[in-house]
Structures are given as structure tokens and as C-alpha cells.
Amino acid sequence: MLPSAQLAIFAASVVLFVPMGLAGLHLSRTKMLFFSGILFIFLFVAVHLAPYFLSISHLLLASIFFPSPPPYSLLPPSSCLPFLHRISWTHVPDPAWSWDPSAPVRSCGFQSLSNPDASILLNGSWILVAGDSQARLLVLALLRLLLDPTSLASVEPDLFKRHSDYHIAIADRGIKIDFLWAPYERNITDLLARNIQPVPPYPDVMVLGSGLWHMLHFTNSSHYGEAVNGIKEAVFSLRSPVLPHMFWLGLPTLISSKLNTPEKRERMTDARLEAYGREVARTKILRQSGGPLMLLDIRWLSRGCGSQCTDDGMHYNGVVYNAALQIMLNALVIESQQRIE
Structure with a gap:
């Protein structure tokens, strides 16, 4: 299919050279002017309408070859972010x-990243996680993904030392993880004021979250x-x-009913x-209300898993x-593509 600029050049050539050819046939001047005028009008209309017909033909072809929603690679990456929490649960046997x-959701092509995929995605990254016991459990999930069972068994006791920070460097992948x-x-x-200095390096990923201790x-x-x-x-600063x-x-x-002290059950x-x-919504700290942080909705996920998924409530x-x-890793895939683009 010819672009409209090429069509214009083609039309101009036809308008110039066809009358010259007609002159070679010894047609009368009146007939030459008549045919030239008709030809000019036809080509003028064709050149101006061609882009619309090309667009229509493109849409028709798209409807034939892509009858379902286009694949994720053809969608603006940010359009998939709202679907990241569309999770389905099964409970049999576990x-x-x-x-x-x-x-x-299917068109976004979300993947449950394996150890090699996550290692490539996070290669050379500094991941900083700060918060309470929920944040510590997220770090444990990350270590379970990145480490083999033997290595995990050796580091897990240090991660769960009561009320303590934790640091690990996975040297062969250049990944550094800090839990504060x-x-x-x-x-x-x-810690945002103390640990995030105005000089490089900066964390590549930050996960923040608290509230359980405050509530209690x-x-x-x-x-x-x-x-x-x-x-x-502090984040904006x-x-x-x-x-x-x-x-x-x-x-x-x-x-x-599962909270393990009277104070917890009361408060x-x-x-x-x-x-x-x-x-939290009122502060507008979350991305969906214009803030800087994307929500990892543990409340929604834990509700889907159900009460059988917790021992202490x-x-x-x-x-x-x-x-x-x-969800976080897939968000990083999307946002990394956006930054590259």
C-alpha cells in the first residue's frame, strides 16, 4: 500500500505525462483538455480519500487477524496495571x-515469574523493604523465589530475629535486599530521611507499609x-x-476469632x-489517587485466601x-518497559 505522499507524486506524474501521451495520438486540443480535467479531478479525489480507505482496510484486516483483544505487547503498558490484582483462588487440596x-487480564499476559526470570529482572538491583511483620513476610517470599532451599534454610533464622533489620547480598546476580x-x-x-542519601546509589525498588502496631x-x-x-x-522530599x-x-x-490476645481482639x-x-486513601499516597506508591493489596489477597490461611488472624x-x-514483579516489568519507551 502506498503512503499518501507517494500517491501524490504518482498523481502528479500521471497528470503531467498522460496528456503528453494523448498529444502524441494527435487528439484535438478540446479532447485533451477534457480528458486532462477529468483525470485531474479523479486523481485529486483519490489522493485525498486514499488515507481513509487505507485506515479502513487496516481496521478490517485487524478485525480479521485479531478478533480478540490485542496481545499485551500491542497495548500501552500502563493500561494493564489496574488488572494486576485480578486474582482467582482455589482451595482444593491447598x-x-x-x-x-x-x-x-488474559490480554495483559501476566506471568508467575520463576527464579531465572526474577533473577534477570532484578539483576543488579537494590531492594529496600521497610515495615512490620507483614513486610518481613514479603521479604521471605522474595528469598524463597531467589534462593535454593539449602541457602534459604541458612538465612531464614536471621531474617526472623525479633524486631531486627536484615540484609542479604546475592553476589552472583548483584541483588541487594535490605529489610528495615x-x-x-x-x-x-x-529512615527515608536517614538512609536515602542525596548521592548515588539509590534503591531501585522500595516497599513500605505499616499500621498493625499503630492499630494495636x-x-x-x-x-x-x-x-x-x-x-x-518524606517520599516527595x-x-x-x-x-x-x-x-x-x-x-x-x-x-x-483467631487473634491471640484480648487486646488484639478488642482493638x-x-x-x-x-x-x-x-x-490511607485520604492521604493520596497511593498511585490510584495520584500518589507515588502502588498498592500491594494484602487485604484483598488475604480475604481471597480465607481464614484457613492464617493461624493468628x-x-x-x-x-x-x-x-x-x-503482582509487584509484574508491575516492575510493566514500569520498566514504560521507562525504556
Whole structure:
């Protein structure tokens, strides 16, 4: 198919040379002018309408060869971000998850990344995770993906030392992972000011999240909202020329009957969990409300897994944090493509 500029050149050539050919046939001047005029009008209309017919033919061909939604590679990457949490659960014999088979999710081509794929994606990256026990469980899910069982068994006791930070470097892949114990929001704000220096290197991925300790010890949702807003302001004050990929680890579904102390059952209620969720939304720290952090919705994922996935009503089986990790990794794939483009 010829582009419109080439069509114009072709039309001009026809208008110039066809009358010369007609003159060679010894036609009368009147007939030459008549044929030239008709030819000019026809070509003028054809050149101006051709792009529309080409577009229509392109759409018809697309409808024939792509009758279903186009594959992920043909979609703007950001259009797939809202579908990352479209998860389906099965519970027989054990809880397991997969991305929903609906058309928009299927067209995005999400993958459950294996060890080699995740190693390539994260190669040379510094991953900083700060928060409470939920954040520690996300780090465990990451280590389970990146390490072989023998290596994992040797590092897991250090990861779960009570109320402590944790650091590991996977030298052969250049991956550095830092977990910083930050059970209160103020702890996260302080570490952003202390650990993220205005000189390279900067973390490539940051996961932040807290709230369980605040809910247990303060029980004041407005105060929690103010503290989360402080985290948002600290993020915006970072002087990194390129902000890291940033995620917010949401609070889990709470199963009151399984909470293991009277204080937890009294204070960590569904109503308070809802109030804390509203405060996070009000701060606009999350990407969907214009903020800098993408939500990893542990509440949604843990609700899908169900009460059988938790022993203490607040910490869930590894399958929940694996789902959150895979959502994060697929978001990194999407955002990395956007930055390249």
C-alpha cells in the first residue's frame, strides 16, 4: 500500500505525462483538455480519500487477524496495571492462586515469574523493604523465589530475629535486599530521611507499609492518617533524580476469632481496619489517587485466601505474600518497559 505522499507524486506524474501521451495520438486540443480535467479531478479525489480507505482496510484486516483483544505487547503498558490484582483462588487440596481468566487480564499476559526470570529482572538491583511483620513476610517470599532451599534454610533464622533489620547480598546476580524493621509510620519517615542519601546509589525498588502496631497501641485512625501523610511528604522530599519503583503494603484482613490476645481482639476490629483504610486513601499516597506508591493489596489477597490461611488472624500463609510478590514483579516489568519507551 502506498503512503499518501507517494500517491501524490504518482498523481502528479500521471497528470503531467498522460496528456503528453494523448498529444502524441494527435487528439484535438478540446479532447485533451477534457480528458486532462477529468483525470485531474479523479486523481485529486483519490489522493485525498486514499488515507481513509487505507485506515479502513487496516481496521478490517485487524478485525480479521485479531478478533480478540490485542496481545499485551500491542497495548500501552500502563493500561494493564489496574488488572494486576485480578486474582482467582482455589482451595482444593491447598490454597492456590492464579490471575483471573477474563479477557482483559488474559490480554495483559501476566506471568508467575520463576527464579531465572526474577533473577534477570532484578539483576543488579537494590531492594529496600521497610515495615512490620507483614513486610518481613514479603521479604521471605522474595528469598524463597531467589534462593535454593539449602541457602534459604541458612538465612531464614536471621531474617526472623525479633524486631531486627536484615540484609542479604546475592553476589552472583548483584541483588541487594535490605529489610528495615519499622513498625510505626514515624520509623519509616525517619529512615527515608536517614538512609536515602542525596548521592548515588539509590534503591531501585522500595516497599513500605505499616499500621498493625499503630492499630494495636494507638487505635486512632486520624493520627494514623497524619503519620501516613508524613511518609508521603518524606517520599516527595527525596532528592533522587529518578525515584525508585515504590509500593505500599496494605494491611491484611483481620480474623477476630483467631487473634491471640484480648487486646488484639478488642482493638483490631473490622471497623477500625476500615477506618485505617479510609485514612490511607485520604492521604493520596497511593498511585490510584495520584500518589507515588502502588498498592500491594494484602487485604484483598488475604480475604481471597480465607481464614484457613492464617493461624493468628493477621499473618497469613506464604501463598498470600507470594501473590503480592508476583503482582509487584509484574508491575516492575510493566514500569520498566514504560521507562525504556
